[in-house]
Amino acid sequence: MSSIKEKFNQISPSEFFYSNRDLAGFSNPTRSLYTAVRELVENALDACDQKGILPDVRLIIKAVDPEKPDPKPYILTVKDNGPGIDSKYVPLAFGTILYGSKFGLKQARGMFGLGATMAILYGQITTNKPVIVKSSTDGKIQDEFEILLDIQKNKPIIVKHKTKEISKQGLSISICLEGDYSKAGTKIRDYVYETSLITPYATITFDDPKGEKFHHPRFVKDIPPPPTIIRPHPHGIDVERIRRMIVESLFEIPNIDDAMIEKVRKDLGLSKKNISFTGIMEKARKKWKTLPRQVRVVISLMSFLKMDFEKLNKIRIEDIDVPHKKLFYWDFGDSQSKSVDMDPESLYYNQLTHTVQGEPLTTFLTKRFQRVGPTTAIKFAEFAKFKPEKRVGTMTNQELVHLSNSLQKFEDFMAPDSSCLAPLGAEPLEKGIKKFFNPDFTAVVQRPASAYSGFPFIIEMGIAYGGEIKSGGPHVYRFANRIPLLYDEGSDVVLKVVNDADWGRYKVKGDPPFVIVSHICSTRIPYKTAGKENVADRPEIERELRLALQLLSRKLAAYMSKRGQAEMAKKRSNLYAKYIPMIAEFCTELAGKKKEPNYKKILEEVNLIESKKTVEEEKPIENK
Amino acid sequence: MKTSKSKELSKKAKEKQKNVLEMLKSHGAKIYDDLDNGRFPKFSIPSRSVSNIVYDKKLRQYILGNNSALRSAKNSAQLRSFTQLMWLAFFANRLTQEKKSSTLRDVYYSSQAFAVEFEDQSESDNIIVDLEAISSKPREDFHIFPEERSSIFGDLNIEYTIPGYEGKTMNLSNHPDGYAIGPSLTTAELVDTSAEIVIAVEKGGLFTRFVEEQIDKKFKSIIINTGGQAPRSTRTLLKRLHDELGLPVIILTDGDVYGEHIAMVIKSGSANAAHLRELTVPDAKWVGVWATDIEKYKLPTIPMTESDIKRCHDLLKDPRYEGGIWKKELDVFLRIKRKAELEAFSKYGLTNITDKYLPQKIELAKSL
Numbered sequence: 001m002s003s004i005k006e007k008f009n010q011i012s013p014s015e016f017f018y019s020n021r022d023l024a025g026f027s028n029p030t031r032s033l034y035t036a037v038r039e040l041v042e043n044a045l046d047a048c049d050q051k052g053i054l055p056d057v058r059l060i061i062k063a064v065d066p067e068k069p070d071p072k073p074y075i076l077t078v079k080d081n082g083p084g085i086d087s088k089y090v091p092l093a094f095g096t097i098l099y100g101s102k103f104g105l106k107q108a109r110g111m112f113g114l115g116a117t118m119a120i121l122y123g124q125i126t127t128n129k130p131v132i133v134k135s136s137t138d139g140k141i142q143d144e145f146e147i148l149l150d151i152q153k154n155k156p157i158i159v160k161h162k163t164k165e166i167s168k169q170g171l172s173i174s175i176c177l178e179g180d181y182s183k184a185g186t187k188i189r190d191y192v193y194e195t196s197l198i199t200p201y202a203t204i205t206f207d208d209p210k211g212e213k214f215h216h217p218r219f220v221k222d223i224p225p226p227p228t229i230i231r232p233h234p235h236g237i238d239v240e241r242i243r244r245m246i247v248e249s250l251f252e253i254p255n256i257d258d259a260m261i262e263k264v265r266k267d268l269g270l271s272k273k274n275i276s277f278t279g280i281m282e283k284a285r286k287k288w289k290t291l292p293r294q295v296r297v298v299i300s301l302m303s304f305l306k307m308d309f310e311k312l313n314k315i316r317i318e319d320i321d322v323p324h325k326k327l328f329y330w331d332f333g334d335s336q337s338k339s340v341d342m343d344p345e346s347l348y349y350n351q352l353t354h355t356v357q358g359e360p361l362t363t364f365l366t367k368r369f370q371r372v373g374p375t376t377a378i379k380f381a382e383f384a385k386f387k388p389e390k391r392v393g394t395m396t397n398q399e400l401v402h403l404s405n406s407l408q409k410f411e412d413f414m415a416p417d418s419s420c421l422a423p424l425g426a427e428p429l430e431k432g433i434k435k436f437f438n439p440d441f442t443a444v445v446q447r448p449a450s451a452y453s454g455f456p457f458i459i460e461m462g463i464a465y466g467g468e469i470k471s472g473g474p475h476v477y478r479f480a481n482r483i484p485l486l487y488d489e490g491s492d493v494v495l496k497v498v499n500d501a502d503w504g505r506y507k508v509k510g511d512p513p514f515v516i517v518s519h520i521c522s523t524r525i526p527y528k529t530a531g532k533e534n535v536a537d538r539p540e541i542e543r544e545l546r547l548a549l550q551l552l553s554r555k556l557a558a559y560m561s562k563r564g565q566a567e568m569a570k571k572r573s574n575l576y577a578k579y580i581p582m583i584a585e586f587c588t589e590l591a592g593k594k595k596e597p598n599y600k601k602i603l604e605e606v607n608l609i610e611s612k613k614t615v616e617e618e619k620p621i622e623n624k
Numbered sequence: 625m626k627t628s629k630s631k632e633l634s635k636k637a638k639e640k641q642k643n644v645l646e647m648l649k650s651h652g653a654k655i656y657d658d659l660d661n662g663r664f665p666k667f668s669i670p671s672r673s674v675s676n677i678v679y680d681k682k683l684r685q686y687i688l689g690n691n692s693a694l695r696s697a698k699n700s701a702q703l704r705s706f707t708q709l710m711w712l713a714f715f716a717n718r719l720t721q722e723k724k725s726s727t728l729r730d731v732y733y734s735s736q737a738f739a740v741e742f743e744d745q746s747e748s749d750n751i752i753v754d755l756e757a758i759s760s761k762p763r764e765d766f767h768i769f770p771e772e773r774s775s776i777f778g779d780l781n782i783e784y785t786i787p788g789y790e791g792k793t794m795n796l797s798n799h800p801d802g803y804a805i806g807p808s809l810t811t812a813e814l815v816d817t818s819a820e821i822v823i824a825v826e827k828g829g830l831f832t833r834f835v836e837e838q839i840d841k842k843f844k845s846i847i848i849n850t851g852g853q854a855p856r857s858t859r860t861l862l863k864r865l866h867d868e869l870g871l872p873v874i875i876l877t878d879g880d881v882y883g884e885h886i887a888m889v890i891k892s893g894s895a896n897a898a899h900l901r902e903l904t905v906p907d908a909k910w911v912g913v914w915a916t917d918i919e920k921y922k923l924p925t926i927p928m929t930e931s932d933i934k935r936c937h938d939l940l941k942d943p944r945y946e947g948g949i950w951k952k953e954l955d956v957f958l959r960i961k962r963k964a965e966l967e968a969f970s971k972y973g974l975t976n977i978t979d980k981y982l983p984q985k986i987e988l989a990k991s992l
Contacts, residue, residue: 572700579707582740583697584659586707586714590652601662602697 025532026122029071033179034187036122037061039115040078040173041192042483045199047082047171049422052223055202056081059192061181063209071180073127074209076119079172084135087143087163091156094120094133094147094173119175124149126178130159139169181209187486189214193436194477194484198424198519200432219435220428231370233416234380234407236454236524242404245368246358246392253317253355254294256301261309267295277308297355300348304340305329322353322394358393361386361403371414380410416456418449423458423521424482433462437515440466440563443555447548452540457522459541461548463556464515465508466563473514474498478535480525485533493537494518497545506553507560516552518545576606637785637811641720644765648717651758655710664698665706670757670899677898679943684891684906686898688757704741708751711740716755716766723787725767725807728752757899764810764857774858775802775828777835778819778846780865782812800835802849810857814868820844821986822865824908826852826877826886830966830977837978843986846871854890859903862890866905873905874989876982879913879923880963881935884953892944909992910949911985915956918964921981924971925962932963949992 025035041057048055057080064073085093094117120131136142146160181188185208192206196216201223206214232241254260265271267290268283275283284291284299291299302312304327318328318337325342342349359367362377372380381388384406386399395403423446430444444462451457469475478485478494489495498516508514526536535541584599651667658665670676671691680687697706715734719726726734732748735741742748752763763769780796786808793815796803803809823845825831831849834840840847846865850858865871875890877883887910893903918925928936936958939945945954957963969977 575700575703579703580659580697582707582738583655583665583710586710587652587655587659587665590648590710590714590717591656592649592652593656597656597660598662599659602659602664605662 026118029126029178029180030183032122032126032177033061033074033076033181033184034191035115036076036119036175036177036179037078037188038191038483039119040076040175041195041204043116044078044080044082044171045195045202045482048080048202049223049226051083052226053082054218054221054223055199055204057202058205058207060207061179061188061209062207063181064176066209070182071178073129073176074179074181075174075176076123076179077172077174079170081168081170084137084169084171085133086137087135087145090133090135090143090145091147091158093117094131094145094156116173119177120147120173121149121151123175123177124151127176129176132172132174134172136166136169136171139167140165142166185210190486191484192216194479194486195482197432197436197477197517198429198479198482198484200424200428200435220431222428224422224425224428227422228419230417230420231368233451233454233456234365234369234372234410234413235451236416237369237404237407239401239404242400242407246364246395246400253301253320254297256298256312256315256317258313260294260298261313264295264298265309267291274310275308277302277306280308293355296351300351301327303346303348304342306340320352320356322356325349354391356393357391359391360389361392362388364392370417376412376414379412380406383410383412415449416451416454418456418458420523421449421456421458421521423460424519426460429460429462429517429519433464433515433517437464438468439464439513439515441556441559443552443559445548445551447544450540450544452526452538455522455524457520457525457541457544459544459548460519460521461545461552462515462517463549463552464517465556465559466513469513469515471511471513473512473516474503474508475515477515477517479517479519480527480532480535481521482519483532485535487533488529489534491528492534493542494520494535494545496537497542497549500546501549501553503553506557507564508556516549518548520545573607576603637813640765641723644720644759644761645717647759647761648713648720651713652717664696666694666696666698667758668692668694669754672753672757672899677895681943683901683904684944685893685901685904686895687901688899705751705754708735708740708742708748709754711735711738712748712751712755716768719767720765723767725769725786727769727771728763729771731768753896753899760899760901762856762860762897762900762902764807764860767807769807769810769857770855772804772806772857773851774805774855775831775849775851776805776809776846776861777802777831777848778817778840780817780819780846781815782809783815784808784812786811796846797840802831802835802847805848805855805858805861807857810860814864817846817869817871818844819846819871821989822846822848822862822871822873823982823986824848824850824854824862824873824875824890825966826850826875826883827966830876833974834978837975839978839982842978843982850875850886850890853886856897856900856903859890859893859905862908863903863905866907872989873908874911874986875908876912876966876985877910878963878965879915879918879968880928881932881939881954881957883913884910884950884957885935885939888944888950909989911989911992912981913964913966913968914949915953915960918960918962919956921969923964923968925960925964925968928957928961928963933958933961 026032037059041059044057045055057078060077062075064075123129123131130146130148133145133147134142141163144162144164145158148157148159150157189206189208192204192214193216196202196204200220201218203218204216208214268280268287270280270283281303288296301317305312314332316330316332318330320327325344326339327342328337328339331338342352358364361381362374365372365377365380366374378388384403386403426444426446430442433439433442433444442462442464445460447459449456449458476489476495476498478489478492485492503509520535520541526538526541528534528536580599580602584596588596655665669692670688671693672688676689676691677686678689695702695706695709697703712731715731728749729745731752732742732745735748752768755766756763776796778797782794782796784790784792784794789808819840821843823834823839825834825847828849828851831847834847839845848858848862854862862873866873875887877886890905891908891910892906897903913923917923936954940951940954945951966977969981
């Protein structure tokens with residue numbers, strides 16, 4: 001038995017990752033290089049976002065030995081101007097797996113901040129070089145670490161640590177890792193390009209290993225409003241999560257040791273004095289309102305035990321048996337278990353039972369979930385056939401499952417709070433599309449917040465046509481929580497919705513120069529795979545995508561018919577310009593003349609007629 | 625005698641050329657004026673839609689009614705065809721002036737040299753018909769001829785009028801393969817002949833047999849192979865042989881509904897050429913193979929197809945098939961639902977058709 005336990009202990013999270021690195025997108029040198037870039041850049045952007053700093057992110061990839069053929073070691077460096085990380089936490093943050101700071105419920109690019117550590121681990125596995133982390137939180141002093149990961153113990157090994165004075169705050173991470181830039185290059189360049197489109201307030205620079213520089217300066221000066229951290233929605237919860245929430249809400253019976261007794265005496269103002277049981281009770285009643293919960297619980301216990309501090313010192317509380325209204329304790333002096341009855345009429349009884357049994361269901365719902373008021377809570381209790389005052393701490397396993405299922409089924413909860421979302425905003429998105437594609441036509445929409453399974457989401461979408469856009473569209477640019485999605489396009493819900501659209505109906509034909517930009521923001525993007533590349537087709541999300549696309553398509557159709565008319569008019573003018581001179585040439589010889597007739601007047605008239613027609617035909621469209 | 629006739633004819637040809645050129649010039653001048661004065665040029669073309677094709681009992685042919693369509697350079701949808709037509713008039717003008725010949729196919733390819741676009745030959749053929757309709761003149765007058773596939777053989781002296789051959793003569797019985805009926809033959813003067821009849825046959829095979837069997841000598845005839853439906857140049861020549869030399873024309877076709885119609889087109893024209901009136905030989909006679917001949921001569925037959933039968937019913941609605949032998953034979957075809965080829969006579973010997981059938985039919989033609 002013990003040997004098995006030992007074996008289990010040996011598999012640390014780092015080791016688990018080591019053997020399952022495909023899961024996190026580190027399957028081969030090409031994909032790994034790309035994933036490492038992504039994780040580090042996204043971390044940098046998230047860090048800046050959180051502190052409201054306009055991000056300046058610099059990505060540098062350098063081959064250790066440029067002459068070697070791919071795959072080969074590269075040094076990947078990402079620098080930002082974010083808040084940096086306190087030097088105390090640097091070794092833990094970059095030297096252990098599963099050390100993350102992003103556990104709150106709000107929209108962010110990464111969920112738990114694990115990705116960067118994975119990239120570091122991958123680098124170490126393939127090149128056996130330490131990660132170099134330079135961090136400055138104040139813009140004056142910079143801590144520089146060289147860290148290796150002890151994979152088996154999941155602990156950081158600090159190889160080097162020094163400090164120096166600098167003038168900029170921010171974080172810089174350098175990893176040496178095995179990669180294949182000749183294959184991953186296109187995707188990485190696309191990634192940087194697309195990231196700068198969806199993060200228009202960031203300046204992103206990329207120095208690639210071939211000496212090329214890609215500079216994407218910010219073109220929006222304002223950061224979109226940051227998301228707030230919020231409580232979970234009842235629809236987005238499962239039994240395990242409820243169990244944990246209940247445990248969090250429970251207040252443990254404090255261990256009555258010397259320190260605790262000292263605290264109670266201090267809070268009652270009785271540090272020095274030894275007074276009788278009744279005196280203590282008297283004092284406690286007067287000070288009750290100011291006492292912390294722990295102290296109240298101890299006083300309540302004393303009220304049933306009828307003991308003063310000295311006696312209290314010689315026992316240990318064993319159990320509070322609420323159903324039988326008995327309090328069990330171990331008497332050290334007599335070396336035996338004893339019990340006293342508890343008077344259910346006593347106010348102290350309530351104090352104890354509340355502590356042991358947790359909050360009533362309604363309080364639990366209103367306090368621990370978002371957008372649940374007392375009325376809804378009571379309605380829900382009726383729906384789920386629980387007593388509203390049912391203590392959550394007394395629920396059996398079966399009741400918990402029932403509670404969890406009922407929370408999913410109850411439809412009268414308000415839609416999830418979307419304040420935890422941070423969409424980019426229609427205006428910056430449109431600005432970005434115009435800047436990146438230089439199209440003839442752009443339309444952008446931000447849908448109102450919606451929710452699937454208790455997770456709020458917002459769809460932002462833009463459509464662009466003509467101009468410098470390549471033909472062969474629609475070209476679909478997919479984003480989720482400001483991350484470009486570049487792989488596994490085929491199975492993505494956005495692609496499905498775009499492909500289902502009947503573009504002919506919207507006057508888009510042939511090989512159109514045509515771009516669709518889709519941005520899904522959610523506290524949880526329903527990715528199909530762990531690699532975070534394609535979004536699953538949840539009906540609610542699909543519906544919102546469809547609505548967004550339809551709205552934009554109608555705008556595009558209106559534009560297309562205008563454009564079509566203008567093109568037709570131009571085509572007609574061109575027809576005259578082409579054929580009238582030919583007619584003139586042929587009839588000149590037929591008529592036996594030398595000089596061609598003066599047909600200029602006719603062509604002028606034609607242009608006049610066509611431009612008039614176009615203006616007239618445009619009017620009804622405006623009304624539509 | 626011979627020279628005076630020849631001179632007279634050549635004068636006639638010159639006059640014809642002059643007419644054509646004047647007509648083209650007047651159209652050209654009108655369009656030139658329009659353009660020069662800032663007006664969109666336009667002209668009207670007799671409509672060739674089915675609703676405007678009517679049968680004229682007096683003329684015994686289909687003619688166009690009074691409907692006409694306006695073609696204007698102002699209409700962007702017509703601009704292209706307007707330009708094509710202008711080019712064709714321009715090209716026809718050059719052909720006529722320089723006495724050069726061209727074919728339908730040649731016209732189509734020539735257009736490319738002038739950056740005039742035709743989708744395919746049928747589009748250019750169609751524009752040629754437009755020019756015919758406007759001018760009421762067959763394309764041959766503009767020196768545009770179909771590809772040659774029909775031929776002629778027999779004692780007929782002709783004198784060429786085409787440039788380089790003017791005044792040269794030729795006897796059409798000198799070459800046993802026969803002579804292709806092309807532009808130079810169609811425009812040649814028909815000087816004289818010893819023949820007393822023209823026999824038009826539908827098929828090249830039979831034409832060769834007739835030459836071999838010296839039908840031209842035996843029956844004092846000119847033999848013409850129409851090569852299926854007779855092209856307009858051949859119909860023009862048939863008409864001239866009839867009108868200018870006073871020769872009767874008899875027609876020998878396969879014993880089916882299509883054969884019957886080949887004869888009818890020679891006699892009274894086709895709906896396709898309803899805009900032209902110089903292409904019919906109303907006195908021409910269809911002598912076989914009739915549906916009744918199939919029974920009479922016990923010819924080997926094959927069953928009529930669905931489309932044969934449908935064609936019978938269609939033709940029965942045509943006013944030209946309202947009476948006489950035409951209706952009678954169609955009725956018989958519909959009754960027996962079988963058809964026979966001209967070659968069917970070979971069952972009774974290779975020369976059976978020339979020895980037995982033809983003499984009877986020539987005799988019969990006199991009484992028709």
